[in-house]
């Protein structure tokens with residue numbers, strides 16, 4: 001059994017508590033035992049689970065792992081504190097707001113001999129699994145991924161190439177190693193709207209673009225237009241309802257890592273992908289600022 005604590009009770013943190021209280025029978029998650037949660041606010045309890053102080057969470061012998069569900073700006077500090085205290089860590093994406101920090105955190109985890117797992121539920125949805133099947137084996141000519149959504153606070157969630165890392169991760173998982181060729185960000189502070197446009201080339205030198213557009217009232221949505229040698233894909237393929245939600249799938253994967261059931265090669269491939277995406281996010285930010 002691994003005692004766990006949830007840190008940060010927003011949308012993600014609440015879902016984590018719900019899922020930890022309801023593990024699927026005979027799934028790896030059954031080896032996780034929720035011992036409490038930490039919040040910077042005074043919440044008392046949540047779903048019947050008690051709030052504990054950060055100090056107690058770091059020091060308790062009953063807590064083996066922390067699930068960091070705070071705003072992105074806070075990830076580095078929280079991940080560092082729990083690793084230093086000798087706890088395993090699950091952190092919601094993006095793991096950090098710079099590639100350098102991510103490297104340091106991984107080094108720390110290795111030094112401490114602890115699992116550092118980064119949630120990437122965007123790869124676990126039925127929507128993505130169908131898209132991946134559709135793209136598999138096709139030769140790309142050019143492509144665009146266009147995301148829209150409501151405004152996010154950049155102070156708390158970081159530059160849009162980091163808060164939108166899920167879109168980068170889609171492109172990298174579908175098309176492999178990318179190179180940023182240019183990027184720009186348009187912004188209207190008064191209207192709380194922003195639009196990031198980034199251009200890439202694939203290893204085969206094919207052009208790809210990513211647009212991350214946010215404004216009040218914009219629906220959370222992803223649109224694709226991928227041109228392949230064999231034809232054009234203009235809509236996301238229909239996806240069946242998932243039997244198990246993406247956060248629960250991710251929780252099972254974390255538990256499998258704690259149990260030592262995930263092959264080294266898979267861990268190394270994940271780490272390479274995560275660092276490559278953060279490196280791209282950093283380069284995009286640099287292009288936009290210079």
Ligand SMILES: NC(=O)C1=CN([C@@H]2O[C@H](COP(=O)(O)OP(=O)(O)OC[C@H]3O[C@@H](n4cnc5c(N)ncnc54)[C@H](OP(=O)(O)O)[C@@H]3O)[C@@H](O)[C@H]2O)C=CC1
Nearest residue numbers: 008009010011012013039040041069070071072092093094
């Ligand atoms: N929502 C989702 O579907 C997904 C989220 N993520 C990631 O999870 C992390 C958290 O995102 P999400 O939960 O959506 O963000 P929220 O804005 O809902 O919560 C972020 C943090 O803000 C604090 N907070 C929450 N509600 C309030 C409030 N009413 N007043 C003041 N503070 C509040 C909480 O910290 P505290 O309890 O310490 O006050 C919470 O951890 C991010 O890294 C995000 O990228 C990743 C995949 C999916």
Ligand SMILES: C=CC1=C(C)/C(=C/c2[nH]c(/C=C3N=C(/C=C4\NC(=O)C(C)=C4C=C)C(C)=C\3CCC(=O)O)c(CCC(=O)O)c2C)NC1=O
Nearest residue numbers: 011012120121122123125149163164165166167220222246
């Ligand atoms: C309803 C309001 C709603 C909010 C405020 C919301 C926030 C939200 N959803 C996210 C991703 C995500 N959110 C979900 C799924 C959900 N997340 C949920 O809160 C719910 C109810 C689902 C439904 C199953 C998924 C699968 C991702 C991964 C990225 C993606 O595929 O879009 C993220 C991480 C950053 C990002 O990738 O943009 C945030 C902050 N999602 C929402 O749906």
